[in-house]
Amino acid sequence: METLQYILRKLLTGIPLLLGVTFISFLLMVYFGPDKTYELLGKSATPEQIEEVRHQLGYDRPFIARYGQYLKELATMDFGHSDSTGEPVSGLLSRTIPISLALITPGFVLGNLIAVLLALVAAYHRSSWVDRFIMGFSVVGMSISFLIAIIGFQILLSSSYGLNMFPVRGWNMSTVGNYLSYVTVPTLATVFVSLGYNTRFYRAVIVEEMTRDHVRTARAFGIPPARIFYKNILKNSMIPIITRVIFSIPLVVISGSLLIESYFGIPGVGKVTFDAITTGDQPVLKAVVGLTAVLFVLAQLLTDILYRAVDPRVTLK
Amino acid sequence: MHSRHIFRVLLVVVALQTAACGGDGPAGSSESIAGLKVYRHAMDQAPSTLDPVQASNIYANHVALNAYDTLFSYKYLARPYTLKPNLAAGFPEISEDELTYTIRIKQGVRFVDDPAFPDGKGRELVASDFVYSIKRQFDPAQLPNGTWLWIGRIVGLDAWKEAGSDYSVEVEGLRALDDYTIRIELKRPYPQLLDTFAQGYSAIVPREAVEYYGKEFASHPVGSGPFKVISYDTAKIVFERNKYYRQEPVDIWYEGYDPETQAYTGVEAIDGRSPPFIDRLEIDFIGEDAARWNSFTKGNEVQFTVLPNEQVDQVLSSKHPVTFKPEYAEKYNGYDVVEAGFVFNAFNMDHPEFGYRDDPVEDHRNKLLRCALIKAWDWQARNESFYFGLAKIYPGIIPPVVPEYDPDLSRDSVIRDVAESKRLLAEGGWTKENLPEFVYGSTSGIKTRLFFEQIRSWFKEVGYPPEKMKHKQYATFGDLSKAWRNSELPYVAKAWGLDYPDAENTLQLFYGPNGTPGSNDANYKNPQYDALYEQSAVMRSSPERTRIYRKMNRLVIDDCVAQTGLSRTRIFMWHKNVIALPDRQIVGGFFLKYVDLKTDDADQAQVN
Numbered sequence: 001m002e003t004l005q006y007i008l009r010k011l012l013t014g015i016p017l018l019l020g021v022t023f024i025s026f027l028l029m030v031y032f033g034p035d036k037t038y039e040l041l042g043k044s045a046t047p048e049q050i051e052e053v054r055h056q057l058g059y060d061r062p063f064i065a066r067y068g069q070y071l072k073e074l075a076t077m078d079f080g081h082s083d084s085t086g087e088p089v090s091g092l093l094s095r096t097i098p099i100s101l102a103l104i105t106p107g108f109v110l111g112n113l114i115a116v117l118l119a120l121v122a123a124y125h126r127s128s129w130v131d132r133f134i135m136g137f138s139v140v141g142m143s144i145s146f147l148i149a150i151i152g153f154q155i156l157l158s159s160s161y162g163l164n165m166f167p168v169r170g171w172n173m174s175t176v177g178n179y180l181s182y183v184t185v186p187t188l189a190t191v192f193v194s195l196g197y198n199t200r201f202y203r204a205v206i207v208e209e210m211t212r213d214h215v216r217t218a219r220a221f222g223i224p225p226a227r228i229f230y231k232n233i234l235k236n237s238m239i240p241i242i243t244r245v246i247f248s249i250p251l252v253v254i255s256g257s258l259l260i261e262s263y264f265g266i267p268g269v270g271k272v273t274f275d276a277i278t279t280g281d282q283p284v285l286k287a288v289v290g291l292t293a294v295l296f297v298l299a300q301l302l303t304d305i306l307y308r309a310v311d312p313r314v315t316l317k
Numbered sequence: 318m319h320s321r322h323i324f325r326v327l328l329v330v331v332a333l334q335t336a337a338c339g340g341d342g343p344a345g346s347s348e349s350i351a352g353l354k355v356y357r358h359a360m361d362q363a364p365s366t367l368d369p370v371q372a373s374n375i376y377a378n379h380v381a382l383n384a385y386d387t388l389f390s391y392k393y394l395a396r397p398y399t400l401k402p403n404l405a406a407g408f409p410e411i412s413e414d415e416l417t418y419t420i421r422i423k424q425g426v427r428f429v430d431d432p433a434f435p436d437g438k439g440r441e442l443v444a445s446d447f448v449y450s451i452k453r454q455f456d457p458a459q460l461p462n463g464t465w466l467w468i469g470r471i472v473g474l475d476a477w478k479e480a481g482s483d484y485s486v487e488v489e490g491l492r493a494l495d496d497y498t499i500r501i502e503l504k505r506p507y508p509q510l511l512d513t514f515a516q517g518y519s520a521i522v523p524r525e526a527v528e529y530y531g532k533e534f535a536s537h538p539v540g541s542g543p544f545k546v547i548s549y550d551t552a553k554i555v556f557e558r559n560k561y562y563r564q565e566p567v568d569i570w571y572e573g574y575d576p577e578t579q580a581y582t583g584v585e586a587i588d589g590r591s592p593p594f595i596d597r598l599e600i601d602f603i604g605e606d607a608a609r610w611n612s613f614t615k616g617n618e619v620q621f622t623v624l625p626n627e628q629v630d631q632v633l634s635s636k637h638p639v640t641f642k643p644e645y646a647e648k649y650n651g652y653d654v655v656e657a658g659f660v661f662n663a664f665n666m667d668h669p670e671f672g673y674r675d676d677p678v679e680d681h682r683n684k685l686l687r688c689a690l691i692k693a694w695d696w697q698a699r700n701e702s703f704y705f706g707l708a709k710i711y712p713g714i715i716p717p718v719v720p721e722y723d724p725d726l727s728r729d730s731v732i733r734d735v736a737e738s739k740r741l742l743a744e745g746g747w748t749k750e751n752l753p754e755f756v757y758g759s760t761s762g763i764k765t766r767l768f769f770e771q772i773r774s775w776f777k778e779v780g781y782p783p784e785k786m787k788h789k790q791y792a793t794f795g796d797l798s799k800a801w802r803n804s805e806l807p808y809v810a811k812a813w814g815l816d817y818p819d820a821e822n823t824l825q826l827f828y829g830p831n832g833t834p835g836s837n838d839a840n841y842k843n844p845q846y847d848a849l850y851e852q853s854a855v856m857r858s859s860p861e862r863t864r865i866y867r868k869m870n871r872l873v874i875d876d877c878v879a880q881t882g883l884s885r886t887r888i889f890m891w892h893k894n895v896i897a898l899p900d901r902q903i904v905g906g907f908f909l910k911y912v913d914l915k916t917d918d919a920d921q922a923q924v925n
């Protein structure tokens with residue numbers, strides 16, 4: 001009951017937050033954002049044609065009317081049609097978001113799980129060669145740009161210059177085999193890059209927990225190290241870990257991964273978002289901005305609830 | 318124990334995702350296709366729309382022309398490009414005054430099956446479909462961008478738009494006399510009219526599909542072209558053969574086949590057969606050169622690419638002429654082609670910093686400044702730095718791809734001369750103190766930044782203070798285009814792709830009445846030039862017209878309006894088992910219907 005009340009209260013307080021975020025993002029990305037008019041004009045135009053296009057796109061309407069329309073669209077989740085492809089925005093997103101999720105999730109999950117494991121090992125062997133090796137590996141991962149990692153893995157595993165084991169481009173989820181064939185290389189590139197950042201962050205969190213008084217006390221009581229790690233260190237480290245993981249989810253869902261999608265020819269939401277930004281496709285932009293704001297509000301709510309689950313001292317009041 | 322648990326969790330995640338997203342993947346995966354001839358093409362950019370009414374760029378045109386028909390097209394193999402009837406039954410009857418065109422179209426041509434039609438069965442394409450398709454270009458609700466081709470040209474069409482674009486109202490100069498005859502009446506002769514009917518803008522769409530799909534028509538093509546779209550997304554488009562496509566055996570000799578230069582393509586194999594020859598056409602949109610090259614060289618993915626700049630040294634054994642190293646020549650066919658278009662930089666004559674001034678003395682000083690900056694420009698260095706020395710540099714605005722090009726024109730205007738540049742600046746009294754600020758506008762990016770830095774170094778050498786040279790970057794091409802259209806930039810750096818193989822298409826870029834927001838971004842206004850343009854605009858191709866064109870070209874050079882020009886050379890490469898002569902300009906996507914695969918490759922597709 002307490003949790004339900006908390007959720008309702010948080011959802012209500014999320015409304016002003018949502019309004020604020022949508023207002024600022026609308027102002028920056030839509031009202032002052034890219035102007036689609038000049039993309040839609042031909043190679044030569046007259047002033048009348050410019051006005052006609054602006055009228056068709058609704059650019060000649062007052063700001064308040066356009067923002068009001070946006071809120072209505074957000075409430076009904078009906079953002080109209082893409083200015084470029086004419087496809088309904090809802091259809092566009094429902095087609096591309098699952099693909100991006102299927103593409104990014106394995107890398108996201110593995111990148112975090114492996115990072116936690118490596119961080120635990122590094123923290124346990126703090127200051128030893130194992131710790132230095134893992135941290136050195138992390139720095140390498142952090143230092144190599146995502147783009148280089150993508151090209152490197154593509155050449156190494158997919159191209160005729162390398163092992164030629166996986167497809168360079170495409171996407172097919174008709175069978176698990178096909179899915180694994182297309183998702184493996186993007187996942188390896190994602191994991192390789194994310195491991196560096198994640199491992200360093202998680203190690204720092206875990207090391208901090210390891211130096212707490214209660215951990216020293218537990219050791220003094222002779223509690224087995226594995227149990228101390230799980231119950232006294234890992235569980236207490238979960239709050240920053242949860243925060244990092246949960247707040248990454250909206251970006252994973254909406255932004256997808258532009259570079260991965262572009263290089264591997266995967267029709268996900270990242271490419272759609274990028275194209276919308278560069279061409280000024282405002283219906284798509286509005287949907288992406290609005291959904292990201294909603295997801296962040298929900299992520300915040302979920303984070304608070306999970307805090308309570310991992311740490312009973314946290315109150316939901 | 319833990320790792321086993323994690324593995325199980327991962328398996329569940331994979332299974333759930335597969336179930337959730339389920340169904341077939343994008344229908345482009347040739348692995349799943351058995352017994353079909355599948356050709357995988359690659360383009361370096363995705364089309365923004367498939368609706369012909371907005372097919373304004375090379376990418377949209379390339380794709381749309383495979384789903385739709387146009388009245389005319391260009392011969393597959395003939396160079397220079399030569400117009401031929403496509404959906405038209407022949408060339409039109411043209412009245413003596415060249416104001417009335419009567420075009421007959423082929424009978425029995427059908428649109429593809431689609432839910433937009435009753436019972437989902439495609440109906441016959443008739444003359445009124447063409448009339449409707451052109452009318453759409455004058456309907457603001459369709460957001461057309463090909464209007465400029467016919468504005469002020471066809472009797473009654475502009476008035477029809479002003480009256481509200483009511484499709485039930487007939488346009489006097491654009492009528493279907495019967496199901497197979499089109500009558501067009503012009504206000505004045507328009508020699509390029511038939512060329513405009515070879516472009517994606519004039520592709521023929523059925524009205525019921527436009528109304529059935531509404532805005533979604535832009536991603537749901539319903540045409541009568543050689544292929545039918547079966548899926549389309551940001552990564553690729555997949556077509557299948559249009560089973561209703563008319564049977565018209567190819568005569569390669571009529572198409573301009575030259576055995577001496579084209580035998581290596583294997584196109585003799587298609588002689589006497591009716592296209593399309595492939596069952597399935599897939600076009601991958603791959604913006605990243607590295608990814609496109611990896612996919613191309615992999616062997617079982619895309620079968621065509623434009624050679625990326627980064628691979629030029631790796632692949633070519635010589636640049637003049639272009640030849641491949643043996644290991645590439647063994648696996649791939651290829652050829653180099655000068656683009657149908659050009660790169661140029663024009664001074665915006667409406668800006669007093671470099672352009673027109675009311676005071677004749679100041680006006681002359683500005684001309685000296687422009688001429689000095691043209692002399693400071695180094696096309697050869699630009700070519701070597703960014704185009705691997707493969708581009709073609711020439712004076713003026715008539716590119717080599719059109720028949721009116723003058724190979725004997727003096728090259729003085731494209732040869733760097735630092736001393737002469739300094740002399741001109743001194744003659745105009747230009748010093749470091751009084752030189753105006755030079756603003757170079759471009760989209761943001763590393764390449765444009767490098768362009769700017771190169772220009773800055775050239776101009777610095779003739780005494781232009783580097784601190785007076787600014788790079789103004791725009792986030793999107795639309796924003797840059799807005800700046801051009803609103804005449805905000807004093808200097809316009811751009812590229813122009815020819816719409817048709819006639820120098821009129823580039824000469825109109827400097828015609829006074831086409832000033833911004835029209836295509837004359839330079840806002841060049843020279844009464845003599847304009848008079849010559851108007852005189853030649855109604856003339857058919859002839860030595861006299863060529864003479865006028867070249868005179869106009871000379872005026873642009875002499876007035877020091879632009880640093881021009883350079884036409885890039887592209888090197889097309891395709892797998893040896895593909896029978897084709899690829900192209901991406903003028904002929905555009907038309908060539909894809911002639912692509913065939915050698916039989917053993919069809920077998921290979923089955924194996925895959």
